[in-house]
Amino acid sequence: MGSEIDDKKRRTDDGHHGHSHGYSDAHRTRSRLPVTVLTGYLGAGKTTLLNYILREQNDKKLAVIENEIGEVSIDDALVENKHQDMAEELVLLDNGCICCTVRGDLIQTLHKIGAKYVSGGAHLDGVLIELTGMADPAPVVQTFIVDDDVKRCFYVDNVVTLVDAKHAIEKLDESKGDPEKGTACAQIAFSSTVLLNKIDLVDGAHLDKVRMRIKELNAAAEIIPCQQSQAPMDKLFNVGAFNLEKVLDEQYMDEEEFRRFYQPKMDRSVSNVGVRCEGAVMMFAFQRFLDRYLSTEEQAKDFLRVKAVLNVAGSQDKFVLQCVHMLRNQGFTKPWAPGEKRENRIIFIGRAMQPRRQELTEGFKACLATQPLRFPVNTPIFAKVGAGDNDWMRGVVIAHWNECNAYRLRLEDGDEVHAPLDLDFFVKKA
Ligand SMILES: Nc1nc2c(ncn2[C@@H]2O[C@H](COP(=O)(O)OP(=O)(O)OP(=O)(O)O)[C@@H](O)[C@H]2O)c(=O)[nH]1
Incomplete structure (x- = not known):
């Protein structure tokens, strides 16, 4: 790893691969639409940020492209005041990861938006792309320099990386020096702005350590500590913060090399198990089921993310669960709509999930109330x-x-x- 970087640096220093200045030139970006790429590890706060931007920018017309992977799609039901209502356009790419399998879909989507809003004359202020937690943002950036039609209509304005202050060091340690697990590092390395989120969960000394680790990976990015992904809007959107040249410089890479040879850092050890079924969940049984996996740091290590929308016995409201390792956020949200299928959806994302498939599926289904209660009222x-x-x-x-x-x-x-x-x-x- 080290020698590869040294070699790249040497070649850059020797001047054999000069940087192209075309992409980041400000004058070329004026008539094009700004694109904000939201990236960051699983559960770091990307969706929280997306909603925040849409809420704060409600006078702007923004298109949103959301990439979700997983056997069971949950994100659409996860957030109250769902951003569909606020976005000018919302496109969900849920057939695979945007940085590899659905990159063609991303290009097509951008072409459509370009045709409608840029060439077609309809008004749009910008595009937000939310990546999955396992995606490397670099191939998405690549799309904006490689595809001529995309390049004509759009430019990358900011790559905002969410970092979970509590879990970041552990993720970066796992990711460091391992091209297979390099996602967490790549997300920071390719950013122009880092939101150091969830500062409520750590003390000042820990925060300083995380900040140092971020700087080691990317000295050029602006680091903004925050809570609930709330950072000043003038640091996030339509700011001209992303500069490919700078980002590549930090990584001793030149644009030609980046265009042609960059290999996405995908953590292939992360997989998911989803369960989708009808029936009423017994709350007490479900919490005990979660305790089996999430009650100690050690047990919860492999469980990077658990998300669920559940029909709970005794409630007319949807029950939403969001976990990042041991941390559980859960509660009832809005009522099930009349006639809506009360389907439970739960997804476990993490390491060694496949060997646990049967256990997780059966364990979850065992939380369903399948028998009528034995004792009638007044017994x-x-x-x-x-x-x-x-x-x-x-x-x-x-x-x-x-x-x-x-x-x-x-x-x-x-x-x-x-x-x-x-x-x-x-x-x-x-
Ligand atoms: N304690 C704390 N929790 C937060 C903060 N910001 C977000 N969260 C919670 O962290 C969890 C994950 O947030 P999301 O915004 O869904 O994270 P994400 O990056 O979109 O997650 P994935 O799409 O699954 O990768 C949710 O339960 C949020 O409410 C924060 O500043 N502090």
């Missing part, structure tokens, strides 16, 4: 009220699936309690 029961063998109290069932618990029970002393699952462990026949 007298014994409820478990403590940890001891004899800690049972008489009571009566007063409701089913109450606050996501199987039963609400009224005890003989007048108190009311929940039995989370319909098991003899919690509630039994009187």
